[in-house]
Amino acid sequence: MKIMIVDDDNTTIFFLERILYRRGFEIVRAENGKVALERIQLEFPDIIISDIMMPELDGFEFYSTLRRSKATADIPFIFLSKKDDPSDQLKGLRMGADEYLVKPFSAGDILGTVDRVLEKSWKIKELKEEVDIAGNLAQIGLGEVVQLIEMSETCGELIVISPCREVLGTVYLKQGRVVDAVSGSLEGAEAFYVLAANTEGGFKFYTHDVSREDKINLQNINLLMEATRLSDESKALQSQVSSMDAKLTLLTSDIP
Numbered sequence: 001m002k003i004m005i006v007d008d009d010n011t012t013i014f015f016l017e018r019i020l021y022r023r024g025f026e027i028v029r030a031e032n033g034k035v036a037l038e039r040i041q042l043e044f045p046d047i048i049i050s051d052i053m054m055p056e057l058d059g060f061e062f063y064s065t066l067r068r069s070k071a072t073a074d075i076p077f078i079f080l081s082k083k084d085d086p087s088d089q090l091k092g093l094r095m096g097a098d099e100y101l102v103k104p105f106s107a108g109d110i111l112g113t114v115d116r117v118l119e120k121s122w123k124i125k126e127l128k129e130e131v132d133i134a135g136n137l138a139q140i141g142l143g144e145v146v147q148l149i150e151m152s153e154t155c156g157e158l159i160v161i162s163p164c165r166e167v168l169g170t171v172y173l174k175q176g177r178v179v180d181a182v183s184g185s186l187e188g189a190e191a192f193y194v195l196a197a198n199t200e201g202g203f204k205f206y207t208h209d210v211s212r213e214d215k216i217n218l219q220n221i222n223l224l225m226e227a228t229r230l231s232d233e234s235k236a237l238q239s240q241v242s243s244m245d246a247k248l249t250l251l252t253s254d255i256p
Helices: 010-022 033-040 059-067 086-095 107-129 142-152 188-196 220-242
Strands: 002-006 026-030 047-051 077-081 099-102 133-136 156-161 167-174 177-183 202-207
Touching: 002 010, 002 033, 010 026, 010 107, 026 033, 033 047, 033 059, 047 059, 047 107, 059 077, 059 086, 077 107, 099 107, 133 142, 142 156, 142 167, 142 188, 142 202, 142 220, 167 188, 177 188, 177 220, 188 220
Parallel strands: 002 026, 002 047, 047 077, 077 099
Antiparallel strands: 133 202, 156 167, 156 202, 167 177
């Protein structure tokens, strides 16, 4: 996921880059609104964080220009300013910006704001896409979602998404039964186990006919039980390794 930071203060950009890069975001820099408009043509961002007081083209003018173009009107936008002025904050929000942050700010302030804005943007896109089911994996696990789909005997694709809104993989269902899964280079049951272990991020389910070959022949209940067993073993192993000086040896011949 790509975030554009628009600010003429290198210290602010450096601080934001360190915080957001650790969260897994790709960073695009621009020193003012004019440069940002040029770079958007080459590196389209998923979200923009912009200062207000800048040379060439300030934050308000930059935001207004984006909103006049259909291609950029829906990019989530956060205003950033060191002016603790309620009138500026009100102006930014009335223009339609998603959030307004005042300098100085903490890492928690930035990450919390970005998460809220992305969550809001994600929900709006879901409404436009007419997603049948969508939710947060921190509130409902993938196993529970599969069970709900099984009860309705529905066909479709269950997309698993990271906290940064990147697609981690897809689970395919026919009449409510899991028949295949894909995650990176993994397919079948192995891919499903990896996806089922995610407890952060989100999911979307699209109802439609699925023509994929059945690569998973287990009943859902058996598949979910195995996913739970593997997850429990993984947590136990992580706990052991983190609590002592240990060396982990993998027998590659036993790895599928």
